[in-house]
Amino acid sequence: MSKRLDAESGVVHRVQSSCARVERPLTHRLDFNNARDDVKDRVSGLGGPVSTHTQERSDADGLSTNMMEYNACHGQMPFQMFVVRPAYIGVILSPEQCSKAFQVGIMPGFRMKGIIPAVFTPFTADRELNLDAIPGYADFLKENAIECVYVNGSTGEGSSMSIQERKTMMEKWIGECHKRSITVIAQVGGLNLKDSCELAAHAQAVGADAISSLPPLFFKPSTLELLIDYCCEVAQAAPNLPFYYYHIPVRTGVSFNMEDFLALASPRIPTLTGIKFSFSDQADLLGCTQFEGCKMNILFGSDQVSNILFGSDQVSNILFGSDQVSNILFGSDQVSNILFGSDQQLLSALAMGADGAVGTTYNFLPQIFHRLLKAFNDGDVVTARKEQYRASTFIKIILRYGDHFGGPLAAFKSIMTLIGQDQGPPRQPFKQASEPVLQKMKEELEKVDFFNSIK
Numbered sequence: 001m002s003k004r005l006d007a008e009s010g011v012v013h014r015v016q017s018s019c020a021r022v023e024r025p026l027t028h029r030l031d032f033n034n035a036r037d038d039v040k041d042r043v044s045g046l047g048g049p050v051s052t053h054t055q056e057r058s059d060a061d062g063l064s065t066n067m068m069e070y071n072a073c074h075g076q077m078p079f080q081m082f083v084v085r086p087a088y089i090g091v092i093l094s095p096e097q098c099s100k101a102f103q104v105g106i107m108p109g110f111r112m113k114g115i116i117p118a119v120f121t122p123f124t125a126d127r128e129l130n131l132d133a134i135p136g137y138a139d140f141l142k143e144n145a146i147e148c149v150y151v152n153g154s155t156g157e158g159s160s161m162s163i164q165e166r167k168t169m170m171e172k173w174i175g176e177c178h179k180r181s182i183t184v185i186a187q188v189g190g191l192n193l194k195d196s197c198e199l200a201a202h203a204q205a206v207g208a209d210a211i212s213s214l215p216p217l218f219f220k221p222s223t224l225e226l227l228i229d230y231c232c233e234v235a236q237a238a239p240n241l242p243f244y245y246y247h248i249p250v251r252t253g254v255s256f257n258m259e260d261f262l263a264l265a266s267p268r269i270p271t272l273t274g275i276k277f278s279f280s281d282q283a284d285l286l287g288c289t290q291f292e293g294c295k296m297n298i299l300f301g302s303d304q305v306s307n308i309l310f311g312s313d314q315v316s317n318i319l320f321g322s323d324q325v326s327n328i329l330f331g332s333d334q335v336s337n338i339l340f341g342s343d344q345q346l347l348s349a350l351a352m353g354a355d356g357a358v359g360t361t362y363n364f365l366p367q368i369f370h371r372l373l374k375a376f377n378d379g380d381v382v383t384a385r386k387e388q389y390r391a392s393t394f395i396k397i398i399l400r401y402g403d404h405f406g407g408p409l410a411a412f413k414s415i416m417t418l419i420g421q422d423q424g425p426p427r428q429p430f431k432q433a434s435e436p437v438l439q440k441m442k443e444e445l446e447k448v449d450f451f452n453s454i455k
């Protein structure tokens, strides 16, 4: 859904958009000559000339969609669109204007939705970057209706790559994705602030659509304030791009409350757009999605949770928010243990208000998750739950093979080979499992109809 201003009534309408993955709410009507004074002032206050892009509209919503898609997918993110009868006018801002627009709050609208694969990094047999694999991989994602990818994250083995390799990979992904109207979120976090700032500045220079950063990976911030100081500097290194903090305590060991993070960071980081929330604390997730009138873009990132959340009364409780749920989610160790252990969590995250989800399994289960999302959006929780359970069943099997690969990530990467999208071996400390192990995993997946279900 996106917002459209009716130029005659001045009323903001929600319109269905086929480019549903990226929302840029249209907050002002602008006939540049006759714009409301406050709008004019705010845009002129950005300084410098403002170029406009006008297009006659044939079909209001269709055109709105096309332009948003163009805006989002062709590297022109510093772009604000206004509706004037009989035309739409887009205002293209320079990077400096864009940065100011964030600061004065007139560009708050970057919002990712839907499922976002955290893409694997293709390696050759000797574990060097395999750039040649990216175009085919991008085609595969596009064919599966993917509209945004998360590059150099955990799944992408970003922390197993040198800074130069990460830059090379980022450039290749951006080039191939933008050709296919796929948006790119660049994961720039790493070992230290210097590397992360360098990667953030690079991401902006080469046309990423947004950045996302982990906390420092060796010396950990001991307080929330220190984490926010760190994020401020990373975000400032790419001042024109939306910034998402990457919260994945199970890997980083940095585990602050994210609602508190938003409260303290939001006034300090003008580009703070949301959180990539890879954690099982549903109560904190809810706090984030509801933060200040749901203004943040929360992308959920933990594909798993327990079977207990499916098919039992507890599901209804969770979906409908009873006290019992709060107790379950806030209190017990048992929940955390369960949540980390096995199945899927996307459905409950959607119920908690997550806008979308970033994760590993969206690479090879996109159709299942598209069906889940559609069912959820249609209010059909029973079907959504079935799809969730289907995905969870597959994930559970694959995870059982994790030890043969030195970790679950490498087991997931091998699935790409099984579905004809070979992305090569993982880097150390992971390994390729032996042929017999791969064959056994394949047979087990065949038994639960994996290869038909993912179509």
Ligand SMILES: CC(=O)N[C@@H]([C@@H](O)[C@H](O)[C@H](O)CO)[C@@H](O)CC(=O)C(=O)O
Residues within 6 Å of the ligand: 118, 119, 150, 153, 154, 155, 156, 248, 250, 251, 278, 301, 302, 303, 304, 358, 359, 360, 361, 395, 408
């Ligand atoms: C802890 C972890 O690695 N979580 C994964 C999940 O997608 C995970 O692979 C999934 O839940 C299956 O275990 C993602 O959150 C990681 C991710 O999005 C990334 O690659 O950046």
